[in-house]
Amino acid sequence: MTVTRDEVEAANQKAVGQMMDSEPTWIDIAPAARKMELRGKKLLHAGPPMAWKDASGPMRGAIIGAVIYEGWADTEKKAVRLVEEGEVVLDCDHHHDAVGPMAGVISPSMPVFELEDKKFGRRTYSNMNEGIGKVLRYGAYSKEVLDRLRWMAETVAPVLRATVGRIVKANGGFPLKPMIAQALTMGDDCHNRYVAATSLFAKQIAPYMVRTGYDPKTLSEVSKFIDGNNFTTLNMGMAAGKAMTLAGHGVKYSTLVTVMSRNGTDAGIWVSSLGKKWFTAPAPVPKGLWFPGFTESDANPDLGDSSITETAGYGGFAMAAAPAIVSWVGGSVQAALDVTERMYEITQAQHKHFLIPFLDFKGTPVGIDLRKVLKTGVAPTINTGIAHREAGVGQVGAGTVTFPIQIFKDAFAAFVDKYGA
């Protein structure tokens, strides 16, 4: 049996339709051990599977930090030995329906946002965002970094849990799709710019948060934390993207990409009709703007699950909605427009909910089609943060990067092997 053109078209329409119809809704926040059944000394990380010996500097830093954070070791040396000896087990976020930006490390006691897809019923997860600069997800693991993580778990997460509990009682949860849709019309791309989204989030949860019964000082500290970090909603936006792409995953004959991710060593993708098989190639190094004192030579190859946003039809694919993003990732406003325009060439549809005002409210490009990537030679472009190549340093810039075309060739060859001839 060989698949027909009509069968592929129908499958792709179904997959992209389900991606757009997905209704990711925030319903809880609690430790990963409880929500994701992350047991024992297991750590999740961004991107495709990876052995410790192949891990890049920032990924190593984040893993070391997480081992110390969990109390499994009290020094860097001991932490490394635990991982080297296999006592600490590594696995991909995506294998647990989770995503995390940059190193994307999730450990059992870290709080995770839990989202439920009200349309298709799946649950997805992401960790909390710490801010920018010296943070665990960029490979920093100093005391200051780990203290902040503990404060987030002990102070911020409980308040958010009580808040979302009230939201669930009132409305069934906090829907992410409307927030992303609105933020895209307010100048965010919802990958590297979440200024509007975070403001909308703060505004919308405030009436519930003030009624949680926490004391004013704690509420003030939590509010300040949310307000002080424009990336507060990035992780929820990513978990929403994971829910959307999961909805489009597993459609027989579909050539649409449902995961794009990087672990700082390799970049990898999933294809809707090819199960959870990873297609990988070495991760590229981003081009962009550098924090003072850093240059391209300091950059690690790209990492993070955050390209789930582009996979779901926003982020870099919606850069035309976010002209101000060029002050963060570099390039010109015209270049941002060009990126979005190019992505229409390789996608199945225009999003029916995510609209770009500057393009006359055209829907964002959504549903990356392997066949179109190969036919046009245009690979998906994403925007991204840039980590220092050494463990412990942190973020050194932000920019854009294009996925290696070889990944799409390998995936398409596998598709043809399975369905084509």
Add this chain to the structure above:
Amino acid sequence: MTINVVGEADGSKGLEAGEECELSRSGIRARSVEVTVEGARPYRSLLRRRGAVAFPGPGDLAKGVALLRSLYDASPRGPSLVSDLLFRRFAEGRLVQAAGGARRLGFGDFLGLVGRGGGFTPAGDDFVAGFTSAFNYISRSKGLGQIVISRALVSSRTVPESAAIMVYSSKGYVDEGMERLILDSLGGRAFSDDLMALASRGHTSGLDMSLGVLLAEAVGSGAEDGGRALRKCLAALGR
């Protein structure tokens, strides 16, 4: 590498599209200009030589054709050449006969395809260029007769650029991407990456040329498999 464009006495410079060129000792000589190329390695077409030919298996060829067909489906213009009835009749008639040993292909068999279809270089021309480049390489290697393209005849049916590409391709002068596809596929090596590398060329030019190469190899292998590879390829194309 430096390129030096030398003007003629009347001061004119630049190559005209489709202009006759010949390789000179220092570069390219055309009617209006001479382009000298310094520092570049001399171009040697490996398809001009005889080589060892190992036909891909029928399954591999058919898989390659299925891959191309899927990419045709994703082309903005749709599957123009492969859904063209004239092309289908040509493939299912003349090519099948040739693969089965009942017909010897000559230039006249391809004339109906010349100038056919859309694009800067019409789709039919790209197919003919791909087919004849691979077919003639196989024939040359096996000491068999080649398909000789009449420049005069094709020129009256298509644009000059395309006529020139067909003539040169049939003589074994192709670009590196095409050369790699032909040599890898006939050298017992994996060639799906070569196909995908050509896929993004033009609207469908890369696909049409690649399809020509694979069908030429399927026809060429007919003496060994009685046309099985071609039948499998056409089945993959006919979805």
